[in-house]
Amino acid sequence: MTITNKFTGVGVALITPFDSKGSIDFGALAAIIDRVIDGGVDYLLALGTTSETPTLTPSERVAVAKFIAQRVNGRVPLMVGIGGNCTADVVAMLRSWDFTGYDAVLSVNPYYNKPNQEGLFRHFKAISEASPLPIMLYNIPGRTGVNMAPQTVARIVAECPNIFAIKEASGDVEQMEAVCKAVAAVREDFILVSGDDGLTIEAIRRGGKGVLSVLGHLYPEAVKSITTLALEGNYDKAEYELGRLGAIIDSLFVEGNPVGIKNALATKDICTPTVRLPLAEASVELDIRQRTEIIRYEA
Numbered sequence: 001m002t003i004t005n006k007f008t009g010v011g012v013a014l015i016t017p018f019d020s021k022g023s024i025d026f027g028a029l030a031a032i033i034d035r036v037i038d039g040g041v042d043y044l045l046a047l048g049t050t051s052e053t054p055t056l057t058p059s060e061r062v063a064v065a066k067f068i069a070q071r072v073n074g075r076v077p078l079m080v081g082i083g084g085n086c087t088a089d090v091v092a093m094l095r096s097w098d099f100t101g102y103d104a105v106l107s108v109n110p111y112y113n114k115p116n117q118e119g120l121f122r123h124f125k126a127i128s129e130a131s132p133l134p135i136m137l138y139n140i141p142g143r144t145g146v147n148m149a150p151q152t153v154a155r156i157v158a159e160c161p162n163i164f165a166i167k168e169a170s171g172d173v174e175q176m177e178a179v180c181k182a183v184a185a186v187r188e189d190f191i192l193v194s195g196d197d198g199l200t201i202e203a204i205r206r207g208g209k210g211v212l213s214v215l216g217h218l219y220p221e222a223v224k225s226i227t228t229l230a231l232e233g234n235y236d237k238a239e240y241e242l243g244r245l246g247a248i249i250d251s252l253f254v255e256g257n258p259v260g261i262k263n264a265l266a267t268k269d270i271c272t273p274t275v276r277l278p279l280a281e282a283s284v285e286l287d288i289r290q291r292t293e294i295i296r297y298e299a
């Protein structure tokens with residue numbers, strides 16, 4: 001299986017479950033890993049945004065990544081998030097990290113600094129040269145304050161052969177299409193995956209190859225079905241299935257991620273709703289909303 005094929009279809013960006021005191025709940029993490037793999041997802045991401053990575057200590061990040069690799073034990077491909085807004089620090093981490101059990105790296109565009117397009121290009125070129133594993137770019141301007149333009153993505157891909165994909169989470173379907181077209185001019189094997197559950201079908205319509213999902217924690221079989229239908233060109237049925245989940249998808253992000261998904265999982269006793277500051281647990285209103293929508297969907 002090529003690296004491209006390993007990361008098409010449905011990936012799940014794993015949460016880091018905590019107990020009621022805020023410590024990592026490895027038992028719940030193991031159960032979630034088994035749940036999503038048994039549900040048919042194609043690959044997993046450790047230490048992404050959904051993992052609350054910014055509030056994990058360095059030793060916790062290592063422990064979580066190692067635990068996930070051991071629990072997965074080769075059942076599905078694995079990706080780990082390694083990124084930041086100091087290029088030198090990211091390069092150093094890539095050169096020292098233990099990648100045992102992992103197949104690829106996800107690296108976000110630098111946040112807070114707000115680099116220009118040239119800065120983004122140089123950042124990812126340096127990361128490409130340092131990484132022992134293939135890299136998926138991660139464009140999420142809503143969190144980073146800077147958008148990676150399609151032309152910049154194409155330039156990076158043209159000069160960095162180990163950068164094989166992008167998780168596009170701009171929320172802009174026209175940009176998704178523009179990225180696919182721009183990159184196709186320089187590389188045939190590059191893939192785009194949606195970073196938004198609600199835009200999975202639209203991303204695939206425009207040349208995308210799947211989704212890195214949050215919803216997949218809760219309904220892995222449904223997300224897999226929707227994505228497969230769309231990849232097969234059965235858009236009407238895919239849209240019907242996705243439409244049934246629309247209210248739940250909206251609820252996952254209205255108070256921030258992973259606040260919504262943790263609360264939804266807590267309604268099924270899969271984990272606690274606990275998050276770490278500066279995030280706060282879901283409001284009573286969101287909890288009622290999610291319980292109502294979950295009952296309605298599962299009825």
